[in-house]
Amino acid sequence: DAGVTQSPTHLIKTRGQHVTLRCSPISGHKSVSWYQQVLGQGPQFIFQYYEKEERGRGNFPDRFSARQFPNYSSELNVNALLLGDSALYLCASSSTGGGGTEAFFGQGTRLTVV
Amino acid sequence: LAKTTQPISMDSYEGQEVNITCSHNNIATNDYITWYQQFPSQGPRFIIQGYKTKVTNEVASLFIPADRKSSTLSLPRVSLSDTAVYYCLVVYNAGNNRKLIWGLGTSLAVNP
Numbered sequence: 001d002a003g004v005t006q007s008p009t010h011l012i013k014t015r016g017q018h019v020t021l022r023c024s025p026i027s028g029h030k031s032v033s034w035y036q037q038v039l040g041q042g043p044q045f046i047f048q049y050y051e052k053e054e055r056g057r058g059n060f061p062d063r064f065s066a067r068q069f070p071n072y073s074s075e076l077n078v079n080a081l082l083l084g085d086s087a088l089y090l091c092a093s094s095s096t097g098g099g100g101t102e103a104f105f106g107q108g109t110r111l112t113v114v
Numbered sequence: 115l116a117k118t119t120q121p122i123s124m125d126s127y128e129g130q131e132v133n134i135t136c137s138h139n140n141i142a143t144n145d146y147i148t149w150y151q152q153f154p155s156q157g158p159r160f161i162i163q164g165y166k167t168k169v170t171n172e173v174a175s176l177f178i179p180a181d182r183k184s185s186t187l188s189l190p191r192v193s194l195s196d197t198a199v200y201y202c203l204v205v206y207n208a209g210n211n212r213k214l215i216w217g218l219g220t221s222l223a224v225n226p
Contacts, residue, residue: 044216
């Protein structure tokens with residue numbers, strides 16, 4: 001069974017551009033979470049979705065948005081990119097997203113903003 | 115303010131037991147504590163999760179005191195392949211908003 005898959009694995013964007021990152025959860029998982037991880041630091045929580053509804057939101061500006069589709073895959077969108085948005089973006093899926101539920105991570109998308 | 119604190123780094127030797135403690139002073143009564151392991155250029159990997167007292171699985175133990183303001187990950191008999199960054203994660207539930215707060219990570223170096 002496939003694990004969490006993220007696409008693309010790497011990309012380079014210019015300041016001011018927009019980017020869309022995609023995540024496919026493990027089959028049967030209904031919750032997806034997004035994280036930003038800057039080199040040398042821990043993951044920072046961005047969003048969590050469950051059954052297509054937002055369940056949690058971290059302290060990120062409105063330039064960051066996300067959605068979850070009926071097949072439980074998810075997109076993370078970032079508008080007006082800044083140099084500081086350069087990071088590894090991680091997606092995690094879990095069966096319910098609630099407490100006591102193990103989350104499985106993808107390999108991440110490495111975003112570089114120049 | 116929800117915050118998760120853990121040591122920046124630790125050193126150990128093969129075969130030793132390693133204990134990494136995480137502080138989460140503002141944890142609520144219904145929040146879980148989870149530990150992850152991360153190798154360079156990879157996503158975090160689940161190690162263990164607990165709510166109270168002690169949890170043990172095939173790779174680690176998790177000790178949580180009665181006040182739940184801290185937790186200790188215990189890795190028995192570490193090997194070189196356990197060299198990685200270990201993160202403590204606490205889920206804080208504030209009404210309808212869930213926040214997943216990660217520590218900054220503990221970089222564990224296992225020496226021969």
